[in-house]
Amino acid sequence: MPNRPSICIVGAGLTGLVCARKLAQRGFRVQVVEQHSTPGGMLSSVRIGHEYIELLPHHIRKNDRNVLALLKELGLHEDISWHDSYWYGRAGRKKLGYPEKGFHSLISALSQEITDQGGIIYYGYTVMDIDVSEDEKRQYRVSCVLSDCTTIVLDSDVVLFTGSCRNLAHITHNLDLPTDFRDPLMDITYKANMSLLLVMKSPFTGCFSRPFGDDYPFQRIIQHTNLVGERRYGGHILYLSGSFHTSHPMWTQSDADVFKAFFKSLQKLSPSLVRSDIKTWRLTRTRYALPTSVPELPLTSPLPGLFLSSLAMVGDNVVSSEYRMDPTIALAGETVKMIEESISGRSLPGTGTVIERIY
Numbered sequence: 001m002p003n004r005p006s007i008c009i010v011g012a013g014l015t016g017l018v019c020a021r022k023l024a025q026r027g028f029r030v031q032v033v034e035q036h037s038t039p040g041g042m043l044s045s046v047r048i049g050h051e052y053i054e055l056l057p058h059h060i061r062k063n064d065r066n067v068l069a070l071l072k073e074l075g076l077h078e079d080i081s082w083h084d085s086y087w088y089g090r091a092g093r094k095k096l097g098y099p100e101k102g103f104h105s106l107i108s109a110l111s112q113e114i115t116d117q118g119g120i121i122y123y124g125y126t127v128m129d130i131d132v133s134e135d136e137k138r139q140y141r142v143s144c145v146l147s148d149c150t151t152i153v154l155d156s157d158v159v160l161f162t163g164s165c166r167n168l169a170h171i172t173h174n175l176d177l178p179t180d181f182r183d184p185l186m187d188i189t190y191k192a193n194m195s196l197l198l199v200m201k202s203p204f205t206g207c208f209s210r211p212f213g214d215d216y217p218f219q220r221i222i223q224h225t226n227l228v229g230e231r232r233y234g235g236h237i238l239y240l241s242g243s244f245h246t247s248h249p250m251w252t253q254s255d256a257d258v259f260k261a262f263f264k265s266l267q268k269l270s271p272s273l274v275r276s277d278i279k280t281w282r283l284t285r286t287r288y289a290l291p292t293s294v295p296e297l298p299l300t301s302p303l304p305g306l307f308l309s310s311l312a313m314v315g316d317n318v319v320s321s322e323y324r325m326d327p328t329i330a331l332a333g334e335t336v337k338m339i340e341e342s343i344s345g346r347s348l349p350g351t352g353t354v355i356e357r358i359y
């Protein structure tokens, strides 16, 4: 196809992968760069026993229209089973959905379709700087640092950033961004999340989810196996999850110390609990988990060819205390439309090639 535009997507989380798949289908030359060694971002999984399980607790609801539509497109909707969930202190039950092979199947289907369309996903690439080339092409130059500290520069007509707004402000200091775009990016604050995944010999609680107050280091426990059954994890899965500001002393403690604090609180609830009841554990820290302020204006980048699709833009100026994939996927769909519309017959990113509508 002549004049196929190239796009560099920063982040292989759900947003980056959903956008990359759609744009690869529409004829873009797609490169995705991800700082971690695996895809998924907050929806990353790990293998426990003979199953994949999310590092952070994930389930879907019947009204998650966008998630369900995506699963259907990928041929995965029939893999979802719906279970009754019992919430501590609440009458009634909520139906929650969970895929047969965990959300790992969603992330791996997205990654597979991207590469099947000729897209490339680079892992272990941390984007440190986005600039524009000096030559007549005026392409974006995305500088990535690899784990051995070497730098690789990827050129592209379009850049889509899917990480935190603050990070975008940091890595674009060489671009000519007006302050009324840059300042709101820096003003957005986020809570961090720490989630401890425990594989236990027996279930800790009879319910699925239970909230906790300020005298506990976590805000919620989720007994995942009470929802989906024991499967082949080789134990009962319990998540302890808490969101807080990074000024909280626990954020800088070692994983072992956080585990000790969480375990001590579990013992308060169940004094007969001993260390050997826990077969294995894994702590996951997510720095930019939950935006605590949202931008007052739409965060549309003023530079042609530079796009942002970020958690903080979800929610119509209402800060949500909930983590949801559904609005993230809706925003990814809107972003793809915006990218297609804006490049149609326009010069990118400054005075370079004119790209025709590509379908």
Ligand SMILES: Cc1cc2nc3c(=O)[nH]c(=O)nc-3n(C[C@H](O)[C@H](O)[C@H](O)COP(=O)(O)OP(=O)(O)OC[C@H]3O[C@@H](n4cnc5c(N)ncnc54)[C@H](O)[C@@H]3O)c2cc1C
Pocket (backbone or CB within 6 Å): 010, 011, 012, 013, 014, 015, 016, 033, 034, 035, 036, 040, 041, 042, 043, 056, 057, 058, 059, 060, 125, 126, 127, 128, 162, 163, 164, 167, 171, 193, 195, 241, 286, 289, 310, 311, 323, 324, 325, 326, 328
């Ligand atoms: C504790 C927790 C529980 C949740 N539970 C649920 C649930 O039950 N149901 C539900 O629907 N949703 C849930 N969610 C929400 C869901 O996980 C998110 O909506 C979704 O994963 C967001 O995807 P994203 O791609 O926008 O962001 P992310 O997953 O954060 O992806 C961004 C990616 O960009 C990469 N990146 C950032 N900066 C750079 C850089 N400079 N260079 C290279 N790579 C970079 C990051 O490494 C990351 O992989 C939960 C979230 C949390 C934190």
